[in-house]
Amino acid sequence: MTAALAAGTTSAQALALGALPIAAALCASAVPLARGRLDRLATPAAICATLSLATAFGYPATGVRTAPAWKLAEAALLLVLLAAVVRWSPWREARIVAPLTAVATAAWPFPLVDGPFLERTGAAAFWLLPAVAAAAAGAYPRRVELRRRAAVTEARRAQRLQLSRDLHDFVAHDISGIVVQAQAARFVAATDPAQAVLALERIEKAGLNALESMDRTVEMLHGPARSPAAALPGLDHLPSLVDEFTAAGGIDAELRLPPETAEALSREAGAAAYRIVVEALTNVRRHAPAATLVRITLTPTPASVELQVSNDAPGTPRVPLPRRRATRGGLGLPALTEHAEALGGTLTAGPHGAGGWRLTATLPRTTAPASAPAPVPAHAQEPQQ
Incomplete structure (x- = not known):
């Protein structure tokens, strides 16, 4: 019991x-x-x-x-x-x-x-084997989720960088032109009202360009309806860009654009070239307002198209500009260097001449240069009768 x-x-x-x-x-x-x-x-x-x-x-x-x-x-x-x-x-x-x-x-x-x-x-x-299998069964979907989140974060970061670059490259260029025109209008308003009216017209046009750039950026953010290269202006917009820069006053600009250049570059490379010129002109306007001449030259070569933007040594500015607050270096040149390298090209910038500055970029061409027909060998020619 x-x-x-x-x-x-x-x-x-x-x-x-x-x-x-x-x-x-x-x-x-x-x-x-x-x-x-x-x-x-x-x-x-x-x-x-x-x-x-x-x-x-x-x-x-x-x-x-x-x-x-x-x-x-x-x-x-x-x-x-x-x-x-x-x-x-x-x-x-x-x-x-x-x-x-x-x-x-x-x-x-x-x-x-x-x-x-x-x-x-x-x-x-x-019995450690089932434990390892259970841990792996839980770790795999967790890793997939972490990679998905990392991809989303990277995509958002790339989108923010693209937005900041567009605003920096295009809107900043138009805003700097507006500032120059406003300063010119203020100085000539009392003595030459007609020139002040022209300056106001150019201010209006630059403001519309800035709004167009912002609308284009917002459209790119809403969806991939068009590729970024197709949404951006290309080489065909360079003449009007240079004319607007010169019309703003203070600095003259010269453009040398051979006709065959547009056929040598792809749409994406042409958009990159336009962006590089915009950034170079903006930097000249902001950091070298006393320069008198900017030369923009595109030179096709057998393998690439070379783009040079150079300004001369600073002289006496036609319109005195107020002193700007010191800021950190912009995103323009480093971002454009990465863009050019991604396309298979290069971009360098540095001092030039006696106090000037030169930006040089090479972009690979998509079409081979036209060449003269090869001569016919003597033994292949038909005998004369």
């Missing part, structure tokens, strides 16, 4: 110890699962793993051995929690709870195997 009672008590204790980790984990998981917070399963996993290790290795002290069926159920629950923790939990929690859960999953057969230590260790090592 006493032996039967002791056996019943031992069975009840074994049942309680076997159900304790599972019950505790399910209770701790109830609230996060009800709220859909799968990122809060690290705590239930840690509780289940800790209790599983305690019941597994507490046999020598308690004398109560948990039934293998309960330990197998614990292992299954631990594998599910391990995959969930690796998939959704914050990394600072997952890097602590995931190894603990994996150890608990692998260690559950250790006290149940009746054999030498090496045999028990082998059984535990075997």
